[in-house]
Amino acid sequence: MTEKLRVAVIGAGRMGADHIARLHHRISGAEVAAVVDIDVARAEAAIKGIPGAVALASAEEALDNGDVNAVLIATPGFLHEDILFKALERDIPILCEKPLTPDAASALKVVEAEAKSGRKRIQVGFMRRFDAEYAALRGIVTEGRLGELLVLHHQHRNPDTPAGFTNEMLINDSVVHEFDAIRFFTGEEITSVQVRLGKPTRNAPEGQHDPQHVLLETESGVLADVEIYVNAKFGYEVATQASFEDGIVNIGNDGGPYVRTQGRWGGRITPGFEERFGTAYDVEVQAWADAALRGEIGGPSAWDGYATAACCEAGVEAQRTGAKTAVVLAPKPGLYN
Ligand SMILES: NC(=O)C1=CN([C@@H]2O[C@H](COP(=O)(O)OP(=O)(O)OC[C@H]3O[C@@H](n4cnc5c(N)ncnc54)[C@H](O)[C@@H]3O)[C@@H](O)[C@H]2O)C=CC1
Ligand SMILES: O=C1[C@@H](O)[C@H](O)[C@@H](O)[C@H](O)[C@H]1O
Helix, strand or coil, X not given: CCCCEEEEEECCCHHHHHHHHHHHHCCCCEEEXXXXXXXXXXXXXXXXXXXXXXXXXXXXXXXXXXXXXXXXXXXXXXXXXXXXXXXXXXXXCEEECCCCCCCHHHHHHHHHHHHHHCCCCEEECCHHHHCHXXXXXXXXXXXXXXXXXXXXXXXXXXXXXXXXXXXXXXXXXXXXXXXXXXXHHHCCCEEEEEEEECCCCCXXXXXXXXXXXXXXXXXXXXXXXXXXXXXXXXXXXXXXXXXXXXXXXXXXXXXXXXXXXXXXXXXXXXXXXXXXXXHHHHHHHHHHHXXXXXXXXXXXXXXXXXXXXXXXXXXXXXXXXXXXXXXXXXXXXXXXX
């Protein structure tokens, strides 16, 4: 049995660099063995101060490296499929940043390949499941102490978007987390998606309609709505209000110390996802490492990656047509039950 994960991190950009620091400083049972980036200077900068780590220019090279026994994929989503297949072939633990792949057909191919192998190796980076408040809301649903969950209201607000963030990316990059969170809270699949485009902000770049309102339904009829607003300027805020038969639960609203000083009162809004979900990412990666050392996964599976990809596909179609669009899933392989 492996005693330590020797991880190849593929992609050393915003998220990859954050995961490299986490693996190096805070995660036990796992170390950075290699960092891959097409921008080799970036990979070299990322391994500085990490003894024994090497900078490489391709995922193939990393996966062929005898010192590597696990992989964390943090390249843009359209590059995930190829690396996933190579890593599955090597039968090593995989933590794949969301999205699993950018479309349902390719995600299903990954699910089918893993199911054929008979063992789950892929964990998908839906870190919100590891946030204490998300887990608490899921706990309230499963305990049933507030009765049935009826309606979910989600807000997903980013201060701004990186260059090249397209209209579809509001769904594929951002709302994908809400699809997963709604599936997580309810324990159900999403059955339909509708997208409404209202009055846009002047702060959105050319070609991007922001904000958007996404309306969803789950198998038992729970209704959910998501305000996705990615040029909201004021800070990074991701919150949910859940209506139950016997109560209302809010998570993700500004917490932290409420300070009164020098004639002012208030707190701080997190500037980005690294700060808002920093602890959740730590817990996520630790859960992955612990489970991988037991030969298991410790969080959302390739099926979750596939199901959310199918929601995104319906969402992008709904963005275009404005119509309520069904989410149709392939039969779930027994491995994921
Ligand atoms: N869970 C979460 O909250 C978040 C997840 N993500 C996900 O993380 C992944 C990476 O996103 P970011 O770090 O924001 O992107 P980024 O653009 O900052 O970084 C991507 C890196 O991959 C490198 N790269 C591109 N092609 C490559 C190739 N063929 N081989 C090796 N390296 C290559 C780029 O040079 C760059 O350094 C995406 O899947 C994204 O959806 C991103 C932000 C937050
Ligand atoms: O995954 C993420 C980004 O890719 C995405 O662009 C943001 O909207 C999300 O809040 C963040 O968690």
